[in-house]
Amino acid sequence: MKLLVTGGAGFIGSAVVRLAVARGHEVVNLDALTYAACLENVASVSASPLYSFEQADIRDLPALEAIFQKHQPDAVMHLAAESHVDRSIDGPQAFIETNVMGTYNMLQAARHYWEGCGKPKAFRFHHISTDEVFGSLGATGQFTEETPYDPRSPYSASKASSDHLVRAWAETYGLPVVLTNCSNNYGPFHFPEKLIPVVILSALAGKPIPIYGKGENVRDWLYVEDHADALLLVLEKGAVGRSYNIGGENERSNLELVQTICTILDTLKPASAPYADLIEFVTDRPGHDLRYAIDPTRIREELGWRPSVTVEEGLEKTVRWYLENEEWWQPLLGRAGVGERLGRA
Template sequence: MTSKTFLVTGGAGFIGSAVVRELIDNTSHTVINVDKLTYAGNLESLVNVQDNSRYHFVQADICDAEKMAQVFAHFNPDVVMHLAAESHVDRSIDGPADFIQTNILGTYTLLEAARTYWSALSTEQKSQFRFHHISTDEVYGDLHGTDDLFTETTPYSPSSPYSASKASSDHLVRAWQRTFGLPTLVTNCSNNYGPYHFPEKLIPLVIINALEGKPLPVYGDGQQVRDWLFVEDHARALIKVATEGKVGETYNIGGHNEQTNLHVVESICDLIDEFLPIEHSRRDLITFVKDRPGHDVRYAIDASKIARELGWEPQETFASGLRKTVIWYLENRQWWQRVRDGSYAGERLGVHS
C-alpha cells in the first residue's frame, strides 16, 4: 500500500489514540494528530508512538479556521479522519453548548478547510483525497420494543444533545459531498471499550470503582442494551474504510456483542474477583441509581455491509475484549490514577433534566 499522510483530529482521545497507535504500529503511513487537549485528551495514551518519525502532534482547536488552514497547508494530508468531538451523553445534558460548538461548528470549520485545500489539488490528488467522518449509532435513536438492528439507511432520531449534535455533523459531511463534491465517507459505530478509556464512561468507571471498593452505579434497572465494540477492532475498521471505502458511502461498525448494562457490570465484578479475590463478591457494590434523562433503552448495529464490502469483522468477543480491558486497567493504575487526580474524580454527571 502506498504510504499516505493521515490527518487525525481528536487523536489524543480514546478512539483517536487507538487509531493513531494502529497507524503508526501497523502501517507505513504518516500521522498528523490534531487535538485541543480538553479534559478527555491525554497524550499519555500515545507515549509508545510519540518519538516515531512518522508521528506529529499539533495542539489546536478544530473551530479555529485559520489554524486548520495552516495545518492543511503545512502537512498536505491525503486522508482526514475526523474524530474530534464532545462525546459524553451525561456531559451534554449538563452543558449542551460545548457539543454544539465542537461537534457542529467544529465539523463545519474542518469541512471548509478541507474543501479549500482539496479544491487546489491536482486532478489525481483530488481523486485520492478522503474525508472520513467518524460518528455514532446514537444518531439513530432507540430500538426499544423491537428486534431490529440499525442499518446504514435507518432514519435519524437522536434523543440527547450529544446525539443530536453528532447527527447534525453527519448531515453536514454528506451535504459537502453532495453539493461540493468533497470525497467523504461516514461511519457510525456502537459503544467502544478497551484500554485508555476515559474513566467517566461505564466500563472504566466500574473497573476503577470496583478496585477502590466504591459503589458501582447502574442507571435505572440496568436493562439498557448496548452493542459493545473493542476499540482496537474499531481502529482497524476505520482505517479500512478510510483507505478502501467507497466515496459517499456510510458504513456501520459494530461488535456483534449486545449486552445489558447490568450484565456488563456483573461481568467486570466477576473478572476482578478472579484476578484480585476478596472475601465478598464485588457484585455487592452494585448500586441502582436514578436513570439518565431521555436514556435510550437499546442500540444494536447491523455491520453486515462493512463485512460484505470491505471484509472487516471484529476479532474480539465481548468476553475476550473485556478480559483484556480489565487486565490493562490492573496493569496501568498510574494512567487512570492521574486522570482521577486531575480532570475527573468519578462524580455523577448528567443529573440535570
C-alpha cells in the same frame, strides 16, 4: 499515506494513531488537549519519525487551514468531538460548538485544501460518528445505514448534525467523503468517566458501582482496537460517499456487562467479598435510550471486516490493562467532573 487525525489524543483517536503508525502511515495528530485527552495515549509512537503533533482546536478555522497547508495530508480522519452524553445534558453548548461548528470548520479547511490541490481523486475525508444518531430501539431490530436519524440527547443531536454537514459538503462541493457510525467502544485508555472504567475503578476502590435505572439498557460493545482496524479499512477501501455501520456483534444489558466485569475482577484480583456486592442502582438519566444494536452486513460483505474478539475476551483484556496501568488512570481521577454524578438535568 499521510493522515490528519483529529482527536488523536482521545480514546478512539489514539487507537487509530497507534495502529496507523504501526502500519507505516504518516500521522499528524491534531488535538486541542481538552479534559479527556491524554498525550500518554500515544506515547508508544510519539518518538516515531512517522508521527507529529499539532495542538489546535477544531473551532479555530484559521489554525486548521494553516495545519492543512503545513502538512499536506492525503486523508482526514475526523474523530475530535465532545462525546459524553451526561456532560451534554449539563452543558449542551460545548457539544454544539465542537461537534457541529468544529465539523463545519474541518469541512471548510479540507475543502479549501482539496480544491487548492486540484481536487485529487485519492483524497478522503473520513467522518467518524456514532450509532446514537439513530435513536432508540425496542427489544428487536438493528440499525442499518438506511435507518432514519432520530437523536434523543444533545450529544447525539450534535453528532447527527455533523453527519448531515459531511453529506452536504459531499453533495454540494464534491468533497470525497466516507462516513462510519459505530457502537459503544471500550478497551485500553478509556477515559474514566465512561461506564466500563467507572465500574472497574469503583470496584477496585471498594466503592458502590452505579448502574442507571434497572440496568436494562442494552448496548452493542466494540473493542476499540477492532474499531481502529475497521476505520482504517473504510478509509482505504470504502466507497466514496458511502456510510458504514461498525458494530461489535456483542449486545449486552448494562447489568450483564457490569456483572461480567465483576466476575473477571473476582478472578484477577480477588477481594474479601464478590465485587458484584458493590452494585447499586441509581436514578436513571433523562432520555436514556433503551437499546442500540448495529447491523454490520454492509462492512462485512463489502469490505470483509468482522470484530476479532467477543465482549468477554475484550473485557478481560480491558480489566487486565487497568490493573497494570494505574499510573495512567490515577492522575485522571482529579480532572473536572470525573467521579461525579452528571446528567441529572
